[in-house]
Amino acid sequence: MPSVVATAAAPHLRVSATKSVDGEQQNPSGRAPPPASSVVDDHFFWTYTEEPHRSRRQAIIKAHPEVTKLCGPEPLTKYVVFGVVSLQMCCAYLLRNTSMLDWRFLATAYVIGATCNQNLFLAIHEISHNLAFRSPMANRLLAIFANLPIGLPYSAAFRPYHLTHHKSLGVTGLDTDLPTAVEAFFLDSLLGKTFFCTFQILFYAVRPMFIYSPPFTSIHLLNLVVQLSVDYALTKFCGGSLQPVCYFLMSSFLAGSLHPCAGHFIAEHYFFSQVNHGTESIQEQKRPKSSNDKPHPLDALPPPETYSYYGPLNILTYNVGLHNEHHDFPAIPWTRLHDLHRIASEFYEPLPCHHSWVWVIWTFILDKNVGMWCRVKRAQGGRVVGGGGGKNSGRSGESISAESAGPDEAEGWKESELQN
Helix, strand or coil, X not given: CCCECCCCCCXXXXXXXXXXXXXXXCCCCCEECCCXXXXXXXXXXXXXXXXXXXXXXXXXXXXXHHHXXXXXXXXXXXXXXXXHHHHHHHHHHHXXXXXXXXXXXXXXXXXXXXXXXXXXXXXHHHHHCCCCCCCHHHHHHHHHHHCHXXXXXXXXXXXXXHHHHHHCCCECCCCCCCCCHHHHHHHCCHHHHHHHHHCHHHHHHHHHHHCCCCCCCHHHHHHHHHHHHHHHHXXXXXXXXXXXXXXXXXXXXXXXXXXXXXXXXXXXXXXXXXXXXXXXXXXXXXXXXXXXXXXXXXXXXXXXXXXXXXXXXXXXXXXXXXXXXXXXXXXXXXXXXXXXXXXXXXXXXXXXXXXXXXXXXXXXXXXXXXXXXXXXXXXCCCCEECCXXXXXXXXXXXXXXXXXXXXXXXXXXXXXXXXC
16 A cells, blocks of 8 residues: 655655565655666656545545535636637737738737637636536537637547546656657757747647547547638638638647746646755745755655646636646636635645746756656556557556546546545
């Protein structure tokens, strides 16, 4: 059974007991050697520990059973989506006769377009957990509507990969949020990290194709048909101009490039343990300055797998910065994550957190102590959501259908887990 790492100051759970492939105990930190099959010199943090979110969720529910009342759909989401989609449609129409090289086009695409499309990416993220409506189909349709200003069909493909990310955090071959060893090998340099941060939206779009492919469903087809139809209709409505669709695509590219809101992509799961500033926990910020040089109880633990951010950009991004809270309770919508943090503050305030997404991007690129290798990986465990496990189904242990599963199971937890 996993052991509990606990201190008076840090009551959250962190699993430290591990086992290797041949059944022998690993070192207490959970560090394990990389798989022998690695094609390059592997420097990821390999571990056989359980991912921390399930254990912490159970501990929080035991300490604060009232948090389960925070779960469920948020009616406000659909109105925010409608407003942002309308704003993007308006901008696209107004730019129909403006060259892509015109400063007005580029400035609008970066300041308004990229911010709006990042908001819509994260609206789709929220909706993928069935947190806009109680009806799964209503959520799928709203996600397709939110997809329209993105320019390319995305929402249907995103959902099974994202739910698998929750069920298989850090599991190589299943969690498509993880960079591959080849990516890390070639991009672990100043220029490589700059390239990655500039084009990271393309990495997130292309990488899953090389990992595994969920089955193509009727929702994928509907997403494709609706998106291409709206792109075509908008082009015809604007007198044959392709500028509105180019505006959508440019907005999407910039949303996942060197944009302040894009910092969340890196901030969420890359560990900054070897960077000695910028990721202090809330608890550390409250400590007297004279005690800052004292060892912190979390220092002996493995690198954190998830970081939260509590800054102002959460207003634009569905509170995705509260990422530990989201992974602990994926069934709690964005409007109630701060309530979760407040109720269970003794679990979250000791955890290291980022204070600036701009700082995250800057430090990721320039600091040699953080980079593509700074991820925790597991060789075993997890499950595929949405089927299509293929050769991976043996590694994941089981797979479930994202369409046929009940909403609780598809969101990454079961009602029985909340009650026990």
